[in-house]
Amino acid sequence: MPTEATFLLAGLLIVFAATGWAFAWFGDRDRDSELPARINADYIKGLNLVLNRRTDEALELFLQMAKVDDDTLETHFALGHLFRRRGEVERAIRVHQNLLARPNLGQAQRDQALYALGEDYLGAGLFDRAENLFGDLTASDTVAISALERLVYIYEREQEWEKAIHAHRRLQALSGKKSSQVAHYHCELAERARRDGDLKRARECLKNTVSSEAGALRGALIRAAIAEEDGDHALALDLYEQVLDKDSQFMPEVLPALFDCYAETARLPDFERYIEKLVARDPSAASSIAYAAIIGDLTDSEALTRCVEEFVFGDETLAELVDVDTLRTATTEHKRQALERISSALRSLGLASARYRCANCGYSTRRFIWHCPSCKQWETLRPMQRFQLDSVIG
Numbered sequence: 001m002p003t004e005a006t007f008l009l010a011g012l013l014i015v016f017a018a019t020g021w022a023f024a025w026f027g028d029r030d031r032d033s034e035l036p037a038r039i040n041a042d043y044i045k046g047l048n049l050v051l052n053r054r055t056d057e058a059l060e061l062f063l064q065m066a067k068v069d070d071d072t073l074e075t076h077f078a079l080g081h082l083f084r085r086r087g088e089v090e091r092a093i094r095v096h097q098n099l100l101a102r103p104n105l106g107q108a109q110r111d112q113a114l115y116a117l118g119e120d121y122l123g124a125g126l127f128d129r130a131e132n133l134f135g136d137l138t139a140s141d142t143v144a145i146s147a148l149e150r151l152v153y154i155y156e157r158e159q160e161w162e163k164a165i166h167a168h169r170r171l172q173a174l175s176g177k178k179s180s181q182v183a184h185y186h187c188e189l190a191e192r193a194r195r196d197g198d199l200k201r202a203r204e205c206l207k208n209t210v211s212s213e214a215g216a217l218r219g220a221l222i223r224a225a226i227a228e229e230d231g232d233h234a235l236a237l238d239l240y241e242q243v244l245d246k247d248s249q250f251m252p253e254v255l256p257a258l259f260d261c262y263a264e265t266a267r268l269p270d271f272e273r274y275i276e277k278l279v280a281r282d283p284s285a286a287s288s289i290a291y292a293a294i295i296g297d298l299t300d301s302e303a304l305t306r307c308v309e310e311f312v313f314g315d316e317t318l319a320e321l322v323d324v325d326t327l328r329t330a331t332t333e334h335k336r337q338a339l340e341r342i343s344s345a346l347r348s349l350g351l352a353s354a355r356y357r358c359a360n361c362g363y364s365t366r367r368f369i370w371h372c373p374s375c376k377q378w379e380t381l382r383p384m385q386r387f388q389l390d391s392v393i394g
């Protein structure tokens, strides 16, 4: 919901618009001095009504003012914006339709009013109408880029990835700005084709993902999943390792599948060496490997067990929950059983809590996603890779 601050800010917009109008009126024009005084009083009255939340009366007053003089245009845009931000979309639509009904509206002003009406339709959830309006405005001299941005937003929301690709291409051509998100649209199409069992189409879509780093990374993950489905575990294994080489934060997503690939190709000793190599190269990787092993319930690897042991013994909060000193000196079998119990409890805790958080808006979720459903940004979800033990010990 819009905050009180938004409401006051929009009210201030009206004051600025009124002030701008007053300067224009008194500075440049030579008109009957009684008229501006009357309209100026109307502005103040309208503003008071808005600020006192008597919105219907304010709306009627401002709509009447539009018939009086063209200089009230900006005020109307501000008012329409105010209504939309407050969720009063029908009133916003009325303001903008009223503007569009004016016969002497210039092309730029008409496009601006149509764009604002499109925003109203979006606010009302009327996506088809908004899409049509923004589609028409892609030919505008003034708001084409904004209209294409809104079209991309609509197609992302509706998951119409082909249309999103097309609109995004036009946007890039017009604005000259490059963005990696189009690679995700191709990835979305590839994943959809893979789910439908159309692996040929999935591979076709993946050809377009290599143009950006993120697209290449996500594309490699999809290729690996396809290779696994095809029974080509050696290829899947290579692809998973490429992903971890580029970005180790995918450890919890990739490690269980990578372990399976080593097992399927009868190369489990190589898996041990691979994990040892990762830890030797970067000792801090051990804790994210341990986290992934615990969450993925990977118990049949000595290298992973060593990471888990180090993780459990080294965590200060965990030390408060388990008798670490006794555990250190316990027999191998007793230690193994204790670690399994602790890992099992941590896994339950980990799977029951949010494991990923959006670096942009703070949205958190249990499973990894590429597109934040809250702020609509791509690639902003980050794994937290920690067990929320604080909530257990209070």
Ligand SMILES: [Zn+2]
Binding pocket: 358, 359, 360, 361, 362, 363, 372, 373, 374, 375, 376, 377, 380
């Ligand atoms: Zn977000």
